Amino acid sequence: MFDVHEVAAAIGLPVENWHGKCYAIACQMVMVGLTDAEPVYGSWSGPIHPDSHFGKRQGGDVNHGWLVADKPRWNSVGVQPKSIIDPTRWVFENVEPYIYVGPNDYYDRASDARRMMMHAMRPIPEPEKREVHLDLGDVEEIIEHVNQLLDDDTYCCDYDFKQVFYLANCPVSVLRPFAKEILSAISEAGHNGLIPVDVRQWVLEEPPAGFKTWPYVKEERDVSLEAQSKRLITVRP
Numbered sequence: 001m002f003d004v005h006e007v008a009a010a011i012g013l014p015v016e017n018w019h020g021k022c023y024a025i026a027c028q029m030v031m032v033g034l035t036d037a038e039p040v041y042g043s044w045s046g047p048i049h050p051d052s053h054f055g056k057r058q059g060g061d062v063n064h065g066w067l068v069a070d071k072p073r074w075n076s077v078g079v080q081p082k083s084i085i086d087p088t089r090w091v092f093e094n095v096e097p098y099i100y101v102g103p104n105d106y107y108d109r110a111s112d113a114r115r116m117m118m119h120a121m122r123p124i125p126e127p128e129k130r131e132v133h134l135d136l137g138d139v140e141e142i143i144e145h146v147n148q149l150l151d152d153d154t155y156c157c158d159y160d161f162k163q164v165f166y167l168a169n170c171p172v173s174v175l176r177p178f179a180k181e182i183l184s185a186i187s188e189a190g191h192n193g194l195i196p197v198d199v200r201q202w203v204l205e206e207p208p209a210g211f212k213t214w215p216y217v218k219e220e221r222d223v224s225l226e227a228q229s230k231r232l233i234t235v236r237p
């Protein structure tokens with residue numbers, strides 16, 4: 001579906017310079033019109049060849065960026081919805097460059113599984129500091145879910161800052177099935193910055209990092225791909 005060398009020519013960056021630029025490459029594939037799949041960021045949890053660029057990271061997740069083909073019309077070209085498009089998977093595998101298109105086998109969006117393993121203990125409530133009101137819509141199921149997460153049902157929808165910080169940084173899998181409602185309430189309460197940017201993109205549908213809007217609309221002004229690459233690389237490690 002994608003020829004790696006044609007992609008390299010289109011984005012103006014030779015394949016041999018793609019190491020460590022996973023998210024920038026994914027974004028530039030969108031910017032030059034090769035795909036309208038969504039650039040996302042998280043962790044690669046799959047095998048890493050010992051002779052690869054990341055060979056010293058054996059046994060540990062590596063920060064990684066890729067694309068998600070999230071539109072049903074991808075079926076018309078043989079790609080199932082939610083399939084992964086990864087221009088730099090070959091770096092981990094230490095094989096000849098290619099563009100991976102296939103199922104999600106080792107991709108941890110927003111590093112949710114990693115954060116699940118590092119999930120912090122819930123904070124001890126501080127009743128005298130309940131300064132943040134979360135508008136949970138008076139939906140009993142959501143309020144009960146939040147109170148269970150916090151092990152605190154003393155007050156309805158009024159929380160201290162540590163509790164809000166804890167909720168904002170809970171793994172999405174822990175917040176479900178009310179992740180969007182809880183995170184939206186935190187954002188609307190003026191604490192959007194507490195929520196990890198990759199989670200905001202995933203759950204709150206904010207534009208991917210490096211984009212002003214999504215779906216992406218190419219700006220009229222000409223921006224060099226080299227400059228865009230450098231800018232995006234500063235956004236992501």
